[in-house]
Amino acid sequence: MKVINSQQEEYRAFLKNIREERQESSNLVKIVFTLAIALLCAVIVCVVLVENNFFLNSIDSRTEDMTGIFRVTRKQRAAFEVPFTPRRQNILLLGVDSNGAGTDMWEGTRSDTIMVVNIDPKTNTLKAISIPRDSKVYLPENKGIQKINSAHALGGVNLVKKTLKETFGIKIDKYIIVHDEAVEKVVDALGGVPVYVEKKMYYNDYAGKLHINLEKGPNVLNGKQAIGYLRYRYDGLGDIGRTQRQQWFMKSLFEKLHSAQVITKIPEVLKIAKDYIKTDMSFLELSQYAGLAKSIDKNKIEIATLPGAPNQKGYISYWILDPVKTQEVINRMIYRDKPVQDGTRFKAGIMYSPTREADAERIKEKLNDLGFEVNMLNITHLSHSRFVANKNAVTVEFYTDYLGKKIPEIQNMQFLYDPTENFSVGSDFTIVLAEQ
Numbered sequence: 006m007k008v009i010n011s012q013q014e015e016y017r018a019f020l021k022n023i024r025e026e027r028q029e030s031s032n033l034v035k036i037v038f039t040l041a042i043a044l045l046c047a048v049i050v051c052v053v054l055v056e057n058n059f060f061l062n063s064i065d066s067r068t069e070d071m072t073g074i075f076r077v078t079r080k081q082r083a084a085f086e087v088p089f090t091p092r093r094q095n096i097l098l099l100g101v102d103s104n105g106a107g108t109d110m111w112e113g114t115r116s117d118t119i120m121v122v123n124i125d126p127k128t129n130t131l132k133a134i135s136i137p138r139d140s141k142v143y144l145p146e147n148k149g150i151q152k153i154n155s156a157h158a159l160g161g162v163n164l165v166k167k168t169l170k171e172t173f174g175i176k177i178d179k180y181i182i183v184h185d186e187a188v189e190k191v192v193d194a195l196g197g198v199p200v201y202v203e204k205k206m207y208y209n210d211y212a213g214k215l216h217i218n219l220e221k222g223p224n225v226l227n228g229k230q231a232i233g234y235l236r237y238r239y240d241g242l243g244d245i246g247r248t249q250r251q252q253w254f255m256k257s258l259f260e261k262l263h264s265a266q267v268i269t270k271i272p273e274v275l276k277i278a279k280d281y282i283k284t285d286m287s288f289l290e291l292s293q294y295a296g297l298a299k300s301i302d303k304n305k306i307e308i309a310t311l312p313g314a315p316n317q318k319g320y321i322s323y324w325i326l327d328p329v330k331t332q333e334v335i336n337r338m339i340y341r342d343k344p345v346q347d348g349t350r351f352k353a354g355i356m357y358s359p360t361r362e363a364d365a366e367r368i369k370e371k372l373n374d375l376g377f378e379v380n381m382l383n384i385t386h387l388s389h390s391r392f393v394a395n396k397n398a399v400t401v402e403f404y405t406d407y408l409g410k411k412i413p414e415i416q417n418m419q420f421l422y423d424p425t426e427n428f429s430v431g432s433d434f435t436i437v438l439a440e441q
Contacts, residue, residue, distance in 0.1 A: 143172070368412060382430040
């Protein structure tokens, strides 16, 4: 049954209008990889180091390292022994663009990707909020009304932190900033990253030196191809499609970094991280996060984007945040408020690619057997499969500990929280079945 609400129709109308707009300049088109990749480049590299005892083999068996975090002998593996503070922590992840050749890579640069990662050491869980770069906010220190991505350019990371605290009530504990040039260099250093390209992508911007020519299907992307894949936005979805591709590229990079052949490439990756990543954490602090990351169940990682609606004013496009739903997301993801369970049976939804119709019908039958009402929608172009919670009461535990066990076919999907129902078919949760 095809169920599309008026909000979705308005949103699609906006996307159609975006396709008809004149093209942005190369600087505005420029996009960096998802900020979780910053975490990957720094923390996951540390995970690999810790798991393989890479940088600790040289420590004399009679000594400890200077903080006592690792206690090892030549016959022992590295161990994470000093516990985190039990307090939840907010890590700010920023991806910044370039001001051109010969300029300071950290001064006056916009943060085109902004993410806050909330880590709870007690439960070994992670939740992440993506903040749209075009979000219209008031910047502290009399900077006025601006897009939030201007905060870093006008006042550095301190102004970003102050903006998040005064606008959303989010206090930042630590930060990691990554420069966009790191993407190409890291991918090439790893010998390419396998990515499933969901559609043929072809685009040339000679002024911006951006050339994209990717075939649909499995690809091993080199550095330049990865940049093209991450920047591609000419599919009717604009920044939404681009954000989705960032998430799936992150997943592929995560898997690559954990492959056995990466060990010999670690020194080169570390050098890139040293040159293109800026943080207020020491290497040992990053190692602590690496130790914690090893115990986090990746299937229980929850991601959300601050909800709102697009708005166009002349040639300037803003993302106007929905104050009620934005607070709901922050309460769920940052403050970890427990959702109220009213006992009402959830409505289920399935979005599926034409090639997945048989799978969709089988899952619908199983959902019906469990007592769920199911709405279905066939969509020609879907990116990757995922599980989307559209109602606050739908928790990641409901997905992993109950529904996933009842229906094994939907296990190991990325869990997204989207109260705006952009990915919904009149349902409380939506199972998205794409070709890949």
